[in-house]
Amino acid sequence: xxxxxxxxxxxGGIATAVRLAxxxxxxxxxxxxxxxGGKMHQxxxxxxxxxxxxxxxxxxxxxxxxxxxxxxxxxxxxxRYQRLDPITQYFFADGTRLTAWADENRFAQExxxxxxxxxxxxxxxxxxxxxxxxxxxxxxxxKSLHKAxxxxxxxVLKALSALPQLGLTSTMHQRHAAAFxxxxxxxxxxxxxxxxxxxxxxxxxxxxxxxxxxxxLGAYYPEGGIYAIAQSLVRLAEELGVQFRYQxxxxxxxxxxxxxxxxxxxxxxxxxxxxxxxxxVVPTYRHxxxxxPAPERTLSQPRSSSALIFYWGIARRFPELGVHNIFxxxxxxxxxxxxxxxxxxxxxxxxxxxxxxxxxxxxAPPGHENWFVMVNVPHDQGQDWAALVQRTRQxxxxxxxxxxxxxxxxxxxxxxxxxxxxIAARTSSFGGALYGSSSNNSLAAFLRHxxxxxxxxxxYFCGGSVHPGGGIPxxxxxxxxxxxLIKK
Ligand code: FAD
Numbered sequence: 351x352x353x354x355x356x357x358x359x360x361x362g363g364i365a366t367a368v369r370l371a372x373x374x375x376x377x378x379x380x381x382x383x384x385x386x387g388g389k390m391h392q393x394x395x396x397x398x399x400x401x402x403x404x405x406x407x408x409x410x411x412x413x414x415x416x417x418x419x420x421x422x423x424x425x426x427x428x429x430r431y432q433r434l435d436p437i438t439q440y441f442f443a444d445g446t447r448l449t450a451w452a453d454e455n456r457f458a459q460e461x462x463x464x465x466x467x468x469x470x471x472x473x474x475x476x477x478x479x480x481x482x483x484x485x486x487x488x489x490x491x492x493k494s495l496h497k498a499x500x501x502x503x504x505x506v507l508k509a510l511s512a513l514p515q516l517g518l519t520s521t522m523h524q525r526h527a528a529a530f531x532x533x534x535x536x537x538x539x540x541x542x543x544x545x546x547x548x549x550x551x552x553x554x555x556x557x558x559x560x561x562x563x564x565x566x567l568g569a570y571y572p573e574g575g576i577y578a579i580a581q582s583l584v585r586l587a588e589e590l591g592v593q594f595r596y597q598x599x600x601x602x603x604x605x606x607x608x609x610x611x612x613x614x615x616x617x618x619x620x621x622x623x624x625x626x627x628x629x630x631v632v633p634t635y636r637h638x639x640x641x642x643p644a645p646e647r648t649l650s651q652p653r654s655s656s657a658l659i660f661y662w663g664i665a666r667r668f669p670e671l672g673v674h675n676i677f678x679x680x681x682x683x684x685x686x687x688x689x690x691x692x693x694x695x696x697x698x699x700x701x702x703x704x705x706x707x708x709x710x711x712x713x714a715p716p717g718h719e720n721w722f723v724m725v726n727v728p729h730d731q732g733q734d735w736a737a738l739v740q741r742t743r744q745x746x747x748x749x750x751x752x753x754x755x756x757x758x759x760x761x762x763x764x765x766x767x768x769x770x771x772x773i774a775a776r777t778s779s780f781g782g783a784l785y786g787s788s789s790n791n792s793l794a795a796f797l798r799h800x801x802x803x804x805x806x807x808x809x810y811f812c813g814g815s816v817h818p819g820g821g822i823p824x825x826x827x828x829x830x831x832x833x834x835l836i837k838k
């Protein structure tokens with residue numbers, strides 16, 4: 351079997367390495383940074399605070415388990431997780447607080463009690479979200495959409511024919527506003543558009559299936575935090591003989607006669623029959639394949655949102671906060687107009703706070719918490735980030751301090767900031783976009799780059815910038831699709 355090079359040790363690259371090693375390929379992963387994880391890295395701040403650097407919400411854990419099972423290992427020997435309950439604490443701008451319980455009925459009761467929306471309407475909405483997920487996920491997330499054979503299966507034809515009725519012509523926001531008269535509940539469900547970096551006022555109503563992932567299938571917390579996912583999979587990959595070469599960026603994908611022949615790195619030139627790029631697809635073409643005609647239409651699709659993150663060591667505990675906490679802005683529409691049309695950050699953005707020290711006490715000193723504080727922002731297009739960061743920091747402090755009735759700024763003992771140019775620099779993501787291209791139009795799923803090259807034999811693509819999209823579960827699925835294509 352041909353030897354395989356994987357460019358990048360992001361979660362998609364690590365999972366592809368495991369799968370190809372399991373198929374009997376000799377696999378080498380080249381990583382530009384000093385360690386693995388990419389967006390899923392971890393960081394430590396002075397004073398004893400540990401943070402997951404990027405992702406914090408974990409759904410579909412079975413996609414991680416199956417990598418261990420694939421090679422006859424017990425996942426629990428490597429990686430454990432528990433279902434989160436409650437999932438999220440919501441703080442609305444009008445002072446209302448709402449807890450999203452894992453149990454659908456309990457959550458619906460909470461909505462009825464706090465917002466006055468009949469519980470049965472919530473349950474019905476979540477059931478529909480589940481049906482939409484069941485009707486489409488198998489097709490749109492688990493197969494290559496770019497192979498003719500995909501369209502010959504009856505299951506796929508059924509999913510395609512269900513699409514119009516699932517909402518290609520209306521937006522997510524319109525779907526939610528039609529289902530609920532309470533603007534707070536509309537805002538709550540609209541937020542799920544941000545799970546793939548999109549705008550609820552533009553994204554198709556089909557994406558109203560996203561709440562099902564969290565409310566139907568469950569949100570999970572890995573023991574030790576999200577970074578444990580990458581750690582445990584790297585351990586498995588190494589046991590399977592995968593070689594990781596850190597601080598060795600790939601500079602060029604070598605080709606001859608219409609196929610890949612190897613890679614040139616910062617250190618050497620290597621022969622490989624297979625190359626899988628886990629690097630964002632835009633710089634893969636621009637930098638590693640400069641002489642290859644690039645698929646311009648695909649590469650020019652609008653980017654997803656990026657993020658501005660403040661990692662704060664906080665010298666107090668807040669029992670009213672959980673793992674996931676949302677502090678909603680007053681004017682949600684304004685926030686997305688700012689991100690997607692004006693390419694800036696609204697004056698009063700919604701704030702997400704992730705705290706893991708409640709579940710993993712070693713993540714902060716006793717009596718303290720580790721706050722990962724995130725705001726959705728546009729991808730980098732040369733904005734004045736220093737000014738935006740300072741302004742947004744004030745707005746964030748104002749919102750959380752007001753909601754919690756405490757001057758949060760006075761509690762900060764350690765701080766680190768990650769902005770879109772920083773995300774781009776550390777992970778090579780084009781513009782620092784978190785999820786590759788956005789899903790703001792109904793054809794987005796078809797316009798993502800395929801998991802293989804149509805021009806160069808032996809070249810494949812995995813990770814959040816290609817099909818089926820960004821986020822941990824979809825990156826893991828991209829690895830499955832790539833390894834299935836290679837096997838065939
Ligand atoms: P990446 O993580 O993008 O890694 C690519 C790797 O390739 C990097 O390590 C990079 O150094 C390396 N590389 C690049 N170029 C080269 C080269 N030339 N040679 C060698 N190596 C190279 N997802 C969720 O599911 N839930 C969340 O809650 C969530 N929140 C997020 C919050 C933030 C702040 C961020 C940044 C992301 C979030 N995501 C979330 C998205 C999720 O993290 C990503 O979709 C996923 O981790 C991307 O994985 P990937 O396989 O595409 O690789």
